[in-house]
Amino acid sequence: MAVALEEAGGGARVDSLARGMGYEVRTLEEIAPGVFDWLELLDMNVWIILVLLVTVAGFNMASGLLILILDKSAMIGTLKALGCRDVSLQVLFLRVAAGLVGRGMLWGNALAGVLAGVQVCFEVVTLDAEVYYMSTVPLSVNAWDVLALNAGVMVVTVLMLVAPTFLASRADPVRSMKFE
Numbered sequence: 001m002a003v004a005l006e007e008a009g010g011g012a013r014v015d016s017l018a019r020g021m022g023y024e025v026r027t028l029e030e031i032a033p034g035v036f037d038w039l040e041l042l043d044m045n046v047w048i049i050l051v052l053l054v055t056v057a058g059f060n061m062a063s064g065l066l067i068l069i070l071d072k073s074a075m076i077g078t079l080k081a082l083g084c085r086d087v088s089l090q091v092l093f094l095r096v097a098a099g100l101v102g103r104g105m106l107w108g109n110a111l112a113g114v115l116a117g118v119q120v121c122f123e124v125v126t127l128d129a130e131v132y133y134m135s136t137v138p139l140s141v142n143a144w145d146v147l148a149l150n151a152g153v154m155v156v157t158v159l160m161l162v163a164p165t166f167l168a169s170r171a172d173p174v175r176s177m178k179f180e
Contacts (some may be wrong), residue, residue, distance in 0.1 A: 050149075054152075054153055054156050054157065057153070057157055058156065058157050058160035058161070059160075061097060061100070061101060061157055061160065061161055062160060062161055062163070062164045064097075064100070065093060065097050065161050065164045065165070066164050066167065068093070068096065068097075069093060069164065069165075069167055069168045073171060073176040074176060076089060076168050076171045076176055077171060077172070077173040077174070077175070077176030078173075080171060080173040080176075081173040086169035086170075087169070089165070089168045089169050090162070090165040090166070090168065090169050093161075093164075093165045093168050094158060094161060094162070094165055097158065097161045098154070098158050101153075101154060101157050101158065102154065105150055105153065105154065109146070109150065116139055116141055119136075119137065119139050120139055123135075123136040123137075125137040
């Protein structure tokens with residue numbers, strides 16, 4: 001952490017620390033709190049973007065699951081006529097949906113890994129060094145963060161898919177077999 005040494009009584013700087021009477025030590029956060037407030041806002045933006053992405057992904061998966069349920073309505077009717085319980089149908093469709101989410105996450109992680117590797121190796125995305133004090137976009141990937149994010153997205157998305165599976169369990173066997 002950076003510190004600043006200033007003379008307590010006035011604004012005059014003293015070059016030698018040996019004459020150090022009357023100095024105070026302050027952290028950079030005390031000197032420039034606006035910078036740290038700005039960094040906290042950036043962290044909040046990341047969480048807002050993640051919540052929005054998970055919400056959109058959940059609704060897309062819910063609509064996809066509803067389409068899958070409508071497409072398989074004859075199968076649902078047959079299974080219910082054969083005595084399949086409602087919970088078993090819900091679990092079946094949740095497993096199918098979790099498989100789709102998992103496959104999409106694998107493809108997304110693979111693409112992100114390739115793009116991150118390209119950035120690290122070839123520094124494709126550059127910055128104006130006079131403005132940003134660095135010439136390229138820095139990239140740091142923590143495997144545990146990626147795994148935690150993937151697990152969180154999987155759990156939240158599957159939980160969002162529980163509600164649409166109730167549609168499959170409410171299906172009437174007679175009507176759904178006539179549907180086709």
